[in-house]
Amino acid sequence: MKGVILSICPTARLIDLTHAIQPQNVRQAAYVLLSAYSYMPPQTIFVAVIDPGVGTSRKPIAVQTNHGIFVGPDNGLFGYIVKHVEVRKVVALQNPKYMLPAVSATFHGRDIFSPMAAHLAQGVAIDQLGSALHRLEMLSLPRFEATSEAIHGEILYIDHFGNLITSIGRLTWNADDMLSLVPFFDPQLQTDIPLPKAIRPESCAVQLANRIIEPIYLTYSAVPKNEVLALINSAGQLEIAVNQGNAAQALNAHVGQPVTLHLNHEDYS
Amino acid sequence: MKGVILSICPTARLIDLTHAIQPQNVRQAAYVLLSAYSYMPPQTIFVAVIDPGVGTSRKPIAVQTNHGIFVGPDNGLFGYIVKHVEVRKVVALQNPKYMLPAVSATFHGRDIFSPMAAHLAQGVAIDQLGSALHRLEMLSLPRFEATSEAIHGEILYIDHFGNLITSIGRLTWNADDMLSLVPFFDPQLQTDIPLPKAIRPESCAVQLANRIIEPIYLTYSAVPKNEVLALINSAGQLEIAVNQGNAAQALNAHVGQPVTLHLNHEDYS
């Protein structure tokens, strides 16, 4: 893919975001992309290839936004991103002029996405690549439900340290050491009670299976080595970790497992 | 290695092709290089370091071709490539002027291949690097034998998804949904009967141990999730896969295991 890109656009700067997505895990890829995109230079062209349906009727697409262009399969991979950016145009990648001469049925990353991205980087207008598309494939959103006493979520993914990143967030530390909560994912769909305005971290308890983890800390080192803790990760999500250890192994956890943030009957008015 | 290259040639563009070759697996490396080289920009200098014999009498070499220059150990690593490109010159890398001042016996990638490649990129002529070499180390070719009823091959390598890439290929889909076969590896050595002119994929059956897999599909998603299938991969090789799963685990397969493509008594005249 990089060879194809540099053959077409020799001045392209290439950044490897990650090669560590689990095979076919579109949801993990969508989350990692969401966590990282805003740190990339403004005109970045993102090429993403988690593509179990390659060669089938799922469309190759490009999504132009106010924060760069996203190129890849229309399988939900951009389903989280498009809830956070302003989408300006979506096209189905159809114009053979901007593909490799021979397109395989099993590696569109090399044969379609990379050359299309390289031509975009060379200044080709997105309209040249194919016709407009008016609906994107979406992922079902991860669990995020609020009551007055708790936020219910799930383990969204497990990183290479074994940290458990949950769907509960985006949580931000305030100046007064309280946490404010602005849902990472579209909240309207999932809750109809008002979210707490501020959360007192020392009053919280995180529940995973029968385990209660409390309170919420700022850093991994807030607890002794090998102890379990809850904290807010660098993307603003509630995370369960083991200081200098592997939480997934220690807690026998898996993606999709329910996690609850108990708010402990505090007053959030 | 990258530091050495950029110290000598600050304008070099570096592409990481792969760091996932199994330790010492020269044959896997030779195949991956063969699958990828033609997608790199035309004047690319390839540096490859799968080098179990580092420091012994195996020679460090550079191979100038019509599609870039290949730099690495003369241990067969370029043995597949040179059957697909026009070789113009081969030299043994001997000139200490273009090596690092201290050459270790265990890391020629850093001490010889990288600086030689960087000097080539800076415009040094290949003749300056050492004297001409007239014979390259070759790999024994993977099994590829034809009868009128079947093509016999083997598992060439297993990728990180667990897909089984076989030595049977290069197979290309024709406009009429037939497959044409042009051997990836030198056919004269291994078969003296004419190869079929066209193969009807729906008449084929692939055999791995006692398992019969049929027909040959275009895409992974042609079968339900977790089902085994045969298809043509993006390099044109016959591949055995599990849709969104791991074929190597599911079929308990290993590199070198025989694979047969039964042509089913069709008429290929």
Place this chain on the structure above:
Amino acid sequence: MKGVILSICPTARLIDLTHAIQPQNVRQAAYVLLSAYSYMPPQTIFVAVIDPGVGTSRKPIAVQTNHGIFVGPDNGLFGYIVKHVEVRKVVALQNPKYMLPAVSATFHGRDIFSPMAAHLAQGVAIDQLGSALHRLEMLSLPRFEATSEAIHGEILYIDHFGNLITSIGRLTWNADDMLSLVPFFDPQLQTDIPLPKAIRPESCAVQLANRIIEPIYLTYSAVPKNEVLALINSAGQLEIAVNQGNAAQALNAHVGQPVTLHLNHEDYS
């Protein structure tokens, strides 16, 4: 991190040194950095993020030396390097002007180290980043003790081939096939007897647990496939390996395990 760097310094050349450090293994990282830094271009800015104490009182620092600038946490990561280079200035990274606007407590690599490094690359003077620091966190040095009969060390780290790199070195092959020893790590602290001036490799025996490995070879291929051997690695350290195999598995070895180089009653006058 790369996105942050290129957003600030679009012309930066990025080299990935390694992503394969064991989680939280500061000592392994310090050794890998030490082995590699001198091969990077002279003005390189090194960003290193093995940072189990992220967000605690450990300081983010930049260390200006005669061989580039090192940016990362003050947790010992640069504790080996600074024994090999001339340290010119150390600053604590405090100036919010050169950090990201929002600094998380769990990812200083992205929020502090990367933007600071990018501003350095853009020409910002190190003094602008924070105030001078007069003491660096050091690692306890790996074991290295000499008697007239032996050098005692330990397994420093295990690489991805399973090779065992020891703390015994730096050993260099002389023109007369003898080895000379200049301690990689500060020797005064650990031994008060003179080190041998030259070591005859064929008189040496390496001991790991009850296993005796002799002599010291130049290359992996000096022994048949799958046999254990001792050799000097490309960083000058004594290494125990298995030719085309995995020594860590074969010998059931672990980091920190004692290793002895018996000098066999030779005369080193």
